[in-house]
Structure formats: structure tokens, C-alpha cells
Amino acid sequence: MKILLVEDHPNLASNLFEYFEPKGFRLDWARNGVHGVELAKNQSYDLIILDVMLPKLDGFGVCNKIRNELALDTPIIFLTAKSMLPDKVLGLELGGDDYLVKPFQLRELESRINSVMRRYRKIEAQSSIVVEDLIIDRNICKVFRDNIPLVLPPTAYKILCLLGINKHRVTTFQEIEDYIWGDDIPQSSSLRTHIHTLRTIIDKPFNKALIHTVSRVGLKVGYDD
Amino acid sequence: MKILLVEDHPNLASNLFEYFEPKGFRLDWARNGVHGVELAKNQSYDLIILDVMLPKLDGFGVCNKIRNELALDTPIIFLTAKSMLPDKVLGLELGGDDYLVKPFQLRELESRINSVMRRYRKIEAQSSIVVEDLIIDRNICKVFRDNIPLVLPPTAYKILCLLGINKHRVTTFQEIEDYIWGDDIPQSSSLRTHIHTLRTIIDKPFNKALIHTVSRVGLKVGYDD
DNA sequence: AGTTTGCGTTAAGAAAGCGTTAAGATGGCG
DNA sequence: CGCCATCTTAACGCTTTCTTAACGCAAACT
The missing domain is CATH 3.40.50.2300 (Response regulator)
Structure with missing residues (x-):
């Protein structure tokens, strides 16, 4: 400085x-x-x-x-x-x-x-979330892994953003539901399906999984700890 | 603001x-x-x-x-x-x-x-905005693409200006509605129509589209990234 | 061992988003 | 008063996206 x-x-x-x-x-x-x-x-x-x-x-x-x-x-x-x-x-x-x-x-x-x-500084380097080789650019609503652009449906994208914001900890299912739907939460199977969609796009095509389930609690992004 | x-x-x-x-x-x-x-x-x-x-x-x-x-x-x-x-x-x-x-x-x-x-928002101060081959001259309220002058109806022009100001990021539909109408927002179909008008004038006659929809979020100007 | 629970997976129908078009409404201006 | 540009509304249909329901499987309980 x-x-x-x-x-x-x-x-x-x-x-x-x-x-x-x-x-x-x-x-x-x-x-x-x-x-x-x-x-x-x-x-x-x-x-x-x-x-x-x-x-x-x-x-x-x-x-x-x-x-x-x-x-x-x-x-x-x-x-x-x-x-x-x-x-x-x-x-x-x-x-x-x-x-x-x-x-x-x-x-x-x-x-x-x-x-x-x-x-x-923030203006110089715009605010994007980086988790290992995953980049979430919230300015342009785009996601890259290994610099490969990935296309996510809106809800899956939102979930990923929340996980990215909380990348240092587990995000509970409850938090995700609140964040996405607010007061009008659909059946839990809906969230399961969105998570599956998310995994299909950002984990399946790659070797290492980034999204991990913590049983009965929630999800966490990042390589295994 | x-x-x-x-x-x-x-x-x-x-x-x-x-x-x-x-x-x-x-x-x-x-x-x-x-x-x-x-x-x-x-x-x-x-x-x-x-x-x-x-x-x-x-x-x-x-x-x-x-x-x-x-x-x-x-x-x-x-x-x-x-x-x-x-x-x-x-x-x-x-x-x-x-x-x-x-x-x-x-x-x-x-x-x-x-x-x-x-x-x-550094850009707001500047009077002309350049996005790829598109120039918005806000002094004289005129728009050029490939140096060809284009004529836009007032509302479409306003939308384009806002997109230009935010060219580094997605502008939400909500922001556009606030910017154009303030508190008295018409039905959403109106915005859809204006966007269509805008596209007809600044995208249709050219090869590459400049205006991109981000589903459920908003619009962004610029070539695909 | 059988049952329950949590969650991944799949498929199908429902709903929503959005581009497109056409027709009426509005308002400025000669 | 009537023309013209512009704005708004409504309707249609194609897609994408969401939700639901059903099934499978493994781990956790009884």
C-alpha cells in the first residue's frame, strides 16, 4: 500500500x-x-x-x-x-x-x-465466487469449471450461489429452501431434484465431486476435507 | 438511482x-x-x-x-x-x-x-457508451452500430442506455422496470414488447446478437462470453 | 432380519418464461 | 379533428424449468 x-x-x-x-x-x-x-x-x-x-x-x-x-x-x-x-x-x-x-x-x-x-479494489476485480476450479460470476450469472462454461437452470444456479457464499461451512437444507422460496416452500422432493440437476451439470462431467451431502444437515461445496 | x-x-x-x-x-x-x-x-x-x-x-x-x-x-x-x-x-x-x-x-x-x-458506477458519468461495435451517444441521444445510425423509440432507447451503463453485468428485469416506469409499472408484456422492438432494430439487421436474455433474471449486452 | 429414514435417480405432467404478433389506446402535433 | 409514432394489452405457442410421484438403495433403527 x-x-x-x-x-x-x-x-x-x-x-x-x-x-x-x-x-x-x-x-x-x-x-x-x-x-x-x-x-x-x-x-x-x-x-x-x-x-x-x-x-x-x-x-x-x-x-x-x-x-x-x-x-x-x-x-x-x-x-x-x-x-x-x-x-x-x-x-x-x-x-x-x-x-x-x-x-x-x-x-x-x-x-x-x-x-x-x-x-x-472490488471494482477492479469484480465480485465472483471461487471454489477450487469452479468460478461463479454473479455479475453475468455464469458458471465455469476448469474454465469451461456451464449452463444452469435458474434454481440450480441460485442454490450454487448460496453454497458458494457459504463455501467455508455447511449450508442446511432449511437455509436453501428459505433462500430460494421464502415462505412458499414446495415439497422436499423438489429440492432433491434441483440438487440432482446441479450435480449432473457441475459434478458428473468432471472427476472430482464438488458438492457433498452432509446427511440430515445440508450441503457443502469444495473438495473433500 | x-x-x-x-x-x-x-x-x-x-x-x-x-x-x-x-x-x-x-x-x-x-x-x-x-x-x-x-x-x-x-x-x-x-x-x-x-x-x-x-x-x-x-x-x-x-x-x-x-x-x-x-x-x-x-x-x-x-x-x-x-x-x-x-x-x-x-x-x-x-x-x-x-x-x-x-x-x-x-x-x-x-x-x-x-x-x-x-x-x-464509473460509467454513468460518461456521456457515450461503447459496447463492441455499438455506440450509444447520450449527448445527442443517438445510437450507432457498425457506424450505421439506428433510430429507436424512446423507451427502447432508455432500456438500451441502462443496459449500456451496466454493460459489465446482467441488468434485472426488475431494474429495467424501475428505471423506466418508477412506481407505475405496466404489465410485464409491455416490457417484453419493448425488448422485442429493441432487438428488431439493433440485433436483427446484424449477424451477431448483442442483447442476451438470462432466464428469469434479466438482460445483458455484449457478445457471448 | 425386517422396517424406517434419508436421499439419489428417473420420468412425466404442469407451469412459467419469453419471443412474437396483432390490435386497440394514448398523446403529440399539424 | 385526424394522422402518426409510440405504448400497452392480449393472445398464442414453443421451450425451458419446476414440481410431483414413484422407485431404489444404503445406512440407521427396532
Whole structure:
């Protein structure tokens, strides 16, 4: 995690260094806006922490240059004493991802960094569920095993999704029924049939079974444990 | 923009409705945590605004269920009177995207919503959308395929825009209906007919189909994957 | 050993999903 | 007022998908 800190107060800057470096973050420090833009241009950062009141070029100007001239979409967190509404709004509308008012606690900043980064990463690598050689891409509602695309009927697909979500544990039959049908559950033979359909498609054509029954309890995906 | 508001204070809820509905946001209101989870499961939202202190299931519990049991990564903004640090940290670490302390100004919430959404749906900001050989120019409301200009009726055009915005994923029928008609949705046969119109114009004259149905779920644009 | 229970398997009918078409309803505009 | 584009509704039929019921088999009980 490489962070660019643009901040003119040496005290605050050194506090941040002391807090974040031991946690494995790597920080670069720019003490004015122009220097900040320069670094953003030449290095590549995972996140930028930006004070608003800065010598030479203020934080809004830096943000603007980064977004429009450099066309970078690196997450930006504003960090400032200005708590007035118009400033917050301006910062966020200019392309900032968060706006934290001084004084703040470092722990909160850390959480907000984590939150922003989590979001940023998730967008890069879309949310799909991976179980061994099985991939469930819930964005496009498609399933692959061994990179071979498999076609599932809707209900079988839903069951598989639920199993994937709970891949670390057994999903009970009861949970599956609730998840699929809600209040209007058909006879239990229906679920049995759907599970059979699911197995026929994702297990039969392959060597190792991925779906395992835990008698009287439910199902679990994954290779045998 | 469809937002789920989980909040037990009718006053605040109605303030939010008054502020955001005229701006074109569509809000659903859940007045307790359990109802909130229920709605999140059955509908699809662009954003969830979550109070922390709620009857039945508190905001942290709701967030937890949404992230872990439903495995949805819909952005969540916490909204609460609790300004204590541990709460903020918990909210953000549980998978929240932002944490706003009451009392707050609606304008700030709006900015934060915009900021979160900008990240989440990058494409919405752009005015023209490109999908394979299809170009949707939303400035001039015109569509080209293979550089051939195509003329679409308004509703079909709207549907195509939505599919384009979500080109990386399946757009549910439900989302399409919400997007086009809002609260006053006609019978489902109407949507079927519009989709047929759309296909007749942008797929029929060409070799490869761009619009694909995902049974019981929705539509996706793009060549087969 | 016989019976029960849980669950895999199969086949068949019922229901639902959706593409397609045509006909009426609506609303803007000359 | 009437034309035209557009939207909505209804009907049809092909498919896919769901549900049910029946059977088999193995493990667990009596």
C-alpha cells in the first residue's frame, strides 16, 4: 500500500508516518500542492491523502489536476480543518472519495482508508465466487469449471450461489429452501431434484465431486476435507 | 438511482424523501432492520442508507447480513447519532462505505452519495457508451452500430442506455422496470414488447446478437462470453 | 432380519418464461 | 379533428424449468 500524503504541517505528517509505517503502509510526503501533483504524476499510488490548505496550490487544485489533467482515478481522502459545508461538498464533487475534518483520530482515518481501498479494489476485480476450479460470476450469472462454461437452470444456479457464499461451512437444507422460496416452500422432493440437476451439470462431467451431502444437515461445496 | 433507506425515525425519513425524490432518486423505506434485509434481498438497490440504532436488528447487524449472508456489495452509508470512534470503526470495517454523524446537512449526504456512486458506477458519468461495435451517444441521444445510425423509440432507447451503463453485468428485469416506469409499472408484456422492438432494430439487421436474455433474471449486452 | 429414514435417480405432467404478433389506446402535433 | 409514432394489452405457442410421484438403495433403527 503506497500512499501519497500532501500536507504542510510537519507535526501531522510525522504523526501519520509514525502511525501508518509500522502497519506496513509506505508513505511519500509532499509539503505543498505543486510537489504533490509532481509526485502523483511520476509515481503510482494506491491512495492520496490531501490537506486542503496548502502552500502554492491548495488541495482542491491538486485534486482537480489529478483528476482532470493527469486523469488518475486514485482514491483521494481530504483531510482538513475546514468543516464548512461548501468545502466538503466541493471536495467530494471534485472527485474526492472521503472528507475528514481535523482534528480526527488516526484510527478513524485508518478505517476510512480501508473502506475506500476495499471499494476501489472490488471494482477492479469484480465480485465472483471461487471454489477450487469452479468460478461463479454473479455479475453475468455464469458458471465455469476448469474454465469451461456451464449452463444452469435458474434454481440450480441460485442454490450454487448460496453454497458458494457459504463455501467455508455447511449450508442446511432449511437455509436453501428459505433462500430460494421464502415462505412458499414446495415439497422436499423438489429440492432433491434441483440438487440432482446441479450435480449432473457441475459434478458428473468432471472427476472430482464438488458438492457433498452432509446427511440430515445440508450441503457443502469444495473438495473433500 | 434506487436507494434503500433503513431508518426508524419517520421525521428523518420524510425529510430524506422530500429532499431526494425531487432530485430523481427513488427511495424505499424500511423502518426496522429485519425489513431492511428483506428488501435488500428481494430488490436491487444502487445504495443503502443505514441507521445504526434500529428496532429488531441494528444497523451493524443489517450490514453484516447484507455483506456476508446475501453477499451483496451495494454501497452502504451509515447514518447515526453515535459519534463514538469504536462505532465508526466498526461500521466501516463491517463493509460500510461511509459513516455520517447526525445531525448532518442533507447537502453533505448528497455529496457523499455522489462520491460513493461515482466510484461504484464509473460509467454513468460518461456521456457515450461503447459496447463492441455499438455506440450509444447520450449527448445527442443517438445510437450507432457498425457506424450505421439506428433510430429507436424512446423507451427502447432508455432500456438500451441502462443496459449500456451496466454493460459489465446482467441488468434485472426488475431494474429495467424501475428505471423506466418508477412506481407505475405496466404489465410485464409491455416490457417484453419493448425488448422485442429493441432487438428488431439493433440485433436483427446484424449477424451477431448483442442483447442476451438470462432466464428469469434479466438482460445483458455484449457478445457471448 | 425386517422396517424406517434419508436421499439419489428417473420420468412425466404442469407451469412459467419469453419471443412474437396483432390490435386497440394514448398523446403529440399539424 | 385526424394522422402518426409510440405504448400497452392480449393472445398464442414453443421451450425451458419446476414440481410431483414413484422407485431404489444404503445406512440407521427396532
